[in-house]
Amino acid sequence: MIPVAANDVAFSIHAVLLTAITLFQIAIYERGSQKVSKVSIGIVSVAWLVAAVCFFIALPNNSRLWLLSVFNTIQVVMTTIKYIPQAVMNFLRKSTDGFSIGNILLDFSGGIANYGQMVVQSIDQDSWVNFYGNIGKVLLSLVSVFFDIIFIIQHYVLYRGKKSSKLEITTEQEDQIREHLVRHSDQSSPENV
Numbered sequence: 001m002i003p004v005a006a007n008d009v010a011f012s013i014h015a016v017l018l019t020a021i022t023l024f025q026i027a028i029y030e031r032g033s034q035k036v037s038k039v040s041i042g043i044v045s046v047a048w049l050v051a052a053v054c055f056f057i058a059l060p061n062n063s064r065l066w067l068l069s070v071f072n073t074i075q076v077v078m079t080t081i082k083y084i085p086q087a088v089m090n091f092l093r094k095s096t097d098g099f100s101i102g103n104i105l106l107d108f109s110g111g112i113a114n115y116g117q118m119v120v121q122s123i124d125q126d127s128w129v130n131f132y133g134n135i136g137k138v139l140l141s142l143v144s145v146f147f148d149i150i151f152i153i154q155h156y157v158l159y160r161g162k163k164s165s166k167l168e169i170t171t172e173q174e175d176q177i178r179e180h181l182v183r184h185s186d187q188s189s190p191e192n193v
Contacts, residue, residue, distance in 0.1 A: 047074050051071065072140070073136065075136065075140060076136060079144065083144075094158075094159055095162045096154055096162075104155075111145040115141060
């Protein structure tokens with residue numbers, strides 16, 4: 001049985017509501033020439049397609065736990081995909097200028113607190129089912145903490161105090177960054193990933 005506490009449900013509801021608010025803001029606010037890339041649309045479409053197919057497979061079989069584990073896997077994969085472009089961009093620019101470290105520190109403290117909660121619950125229940133029974137929660141925290149550590153090291157150790165400015169970046173470096181992270185549309189206006 002997957003151990004689900006009330007705070008896990010509250011966290012999930014909170015995340016869904018904030019994501020809905022973010023999507024609403026994307027729809028109503030001016031984006032200028034920024035567009036969602038075809039790669040991003042493809043990734044999200046595949047995730048939704050997999051979720052829909054798995055939902056209809058699980059529905060007649062009443063396999064809710066299997067469906068939840070599929071959703072957990074999708075969430076872990078999407079979280080991994082979400083962090084990679086920022087880590088690559090910081091590396092290519094050799095700077096974290098313009099990158100807000102505050103949310104990363106909050107995310108890191110939340111991930112560590114999550115592990116602390118699971119350890120305390122496991123000790124209290126005299127069972128480690130909180131770790132091996134909810135592998136999605138463990139992997140999600142592990143991926144988040146891993147990338148948070150990368151961002152913290154980039155910000156405070158590797159690129160500390162290095163400011164990236166247009167004058168310091170050569171055209172070749174700018175093209176390399178753009179090639180890795182941004183695709184050009186037919187009108188040659190940049191798209192964000």
